[in-house]
Amino acid sequence: MALTRTVIVAGAGIGGLTASLTLAAQGFRVVVLEKAERLEEAGAGIQLSPNASRILVELGLKEPLARRAVTPESVNILSARAGGEIARLPLGQAAEFRAGAPYWVIHRADLQAALQAAASDHPDIDLRLGCQFEDVTKHARGLTVVQRRGNSRQEELAVALIGADGIWSSVRGHLFPDVQPQFSGLIAWRGTLDATALPHEYTAPRVQLWMGPDAHLVAYPISAGRQINVVAIVSGTWNRPGWSEPGDINEIKGAFATARWPATARMLIGAVDGWRKWALFTLPDIGRWSEGAVTLLGDAAHAMLPFAAQGAGMAIEDAAVLAKALSDSTGENTAGIPAALKRYARVRRGRVLKVQRLARQQGRIYHLRGPAAIARDLAIRAIGPERMLARQDWIYDWRA
Numbered sequence: 001m002a003l004t005r006t007v008i009v010a011g012a013g014i015g016g017l018t019a020s021l022t023l024a025a026q027g028f029r030v031v032v033l034e035k036a037e038r039l040e041e042a043g044a045g046i047q048l049s050p051n052a053s054r055i056l057v058e059l060g061l062k063e064p065l066a067r068r069a070v071t072p073e074s075v076n077i078l079s080a081r082a083g084g085e086i087a088r089l090p091l092g093q094a095a096e097f098r099a100g101a102p103y104w105v106i107h108r109a110d111l112q113a114a115l116q117a118a119a120s121d122h123p124d125i126d127l128r129l130g131c132q133f134e135d136v137t138k139h140a141r142g143l144t145v146v147q148r149r150g151n152s153r154q155e156e157l158a159v160a161l162i163g164a165d166g167i168w169s170s171v172r173g174h175l176f177p178d179v180q181p182q183f184s185g186l187i188a189w190r191g192t193l194d195a196t197a198l199p200h201e202y203t204a205p206r207v208q209l210w211m212g213p214d215a216h217l218v219a220y221p222i223s224a225g226r227q228i229n230v231v232a233i234v235s236g237t238w239n240r241p242g243w244s245e246p247g248d249i250n251e252i253k254g255a256f257a258t259a260r261w262p263a264t265a266r267m268l269i270g271a272v273d274g275w276r277k278w279a280l281f282t283l284p285d286i287g288r289w290s291e292g293a294v295t296l297l298g299d300a301a302h303a304m305l306p307f308a309a310q311g312a313g314m315a316i317e318d319a320a321v322l323a324k325a326l327s328d329s330t331g332e333n334t335a336g337i338p339a340a341l342k343r344y345a346r347v348r349r350g351r352v353l354k355v356q357r358l359a360r361q362q363g364r365i366y367h368l369r370g371p372a373a374i375a376r377d378l379a380i381r382a383i384g385p386e387r388m389l390a391r392q393d394w395i396y397d398w399r400a
Contacts, residue, residue: 049396
């Protein structure tokens with residue numbers, strides 16, 4: 001393939017690997033730069049709602065993902081104040097029929113492995129591990145991207161550079177050095193346990209969402225049902241950058257003390273052997289994601305709180321829209337790429353901002369206490385599952 005059709009993607013996470021596949025499907029040669037020597041698990045479980053799974057299915061990943069994913073039958077909303085379930089939203093076949101694509105929960109490592117295998121098998125994708133983005137310069141022929149592997153530097157011509165390198169993005173630092181992640185005041189604790197360690201009634205294919213004072217808890221099966229993913233969100237001041245560090249089980253148990261949380265929630269917390277924690281950072285709305293033939297994707301552009309379960313979904317959507325925008329605007333001429341990247345950002349920004357607002361709002365709702373928590377529980381019961389599902393249609397049935 002001609003050199004002038006080369007796009008370089010910095011970052012081989014979910015967004016970067018999806019972008020490599022969507023771009024290759026549109027006829028581009030893609031070089032993926034990933035500073036890690038090998039792709040390993042980062043995090044644990046992930047929810048793939050129909051807006052995201054639809055794109056992955058169209059990329060030919062339905063079979064490998066379905067083997068490892070779990071299709072939850074419902075989202076069970078539970079209240080620590082009320083002591084149990086206050087609503088049950090049907091998923092499973094009902095969600096797939098409603099939105100035209102499956103709702104999956106899956107181990108992040110399984111999703112990344114499926115994306116990596118597809119990228120590695122594609123003749124027009126060059127995945128370079130242990131190789132990181134260092135610099136980029138613009139010139140008449142496009143871009144020269146400097147990459148580093150150990151002590152060796154290499155320059156490569158490309159028509160575009162995509163920064164899919166996460167919230168601490170080096171590409172964003174090159175474009176917009178004044179934009180810095182902001183600590184949210186919240187800390188995510190994650191762990192997994194074997195499904196056999198819990199009574200059967202706690203391992204059903206469902207997403208459990210426990211809401212409580214200043215904290216909430218989410219649990220669902222992953223790895224074809226063999227493991228249970230548990231996520232606890234609490235307030236705190238610890239804000240070290242990075243993906244995760246070991247967490248003290250006594251600290252997280254203290255956050256879910258007996259006086260405030262029912263026995264079932266505390267049992268889930270206590271059943272996890274090894275907790276890891278990371279501080280939740282977000283990005284302010286930076287207004288624009290692109291500069292010339294360089295743009296941002298996923299967390300590098302719009303890192304958000306996880307309370308709408310759409311962080312990965314937004315990155316996957318970004319990848320689909322970006323590839324279409326570039327394909328529509330280039331043909332044999334690369335002069336239209338800067339305009340195409342601006343159009344991609346313009347198309348995506350409004351939707352992403354709306355999802356970010358939803359995530360912030362839901363986080364506040366989950367953590368209510370006292371009379372406000374009582375009012376919340378009564379309102380959820382009054383709204384009912386059908387109306388609650390209808391309120392999510394704008395997310396799940398969006399077509400990239």
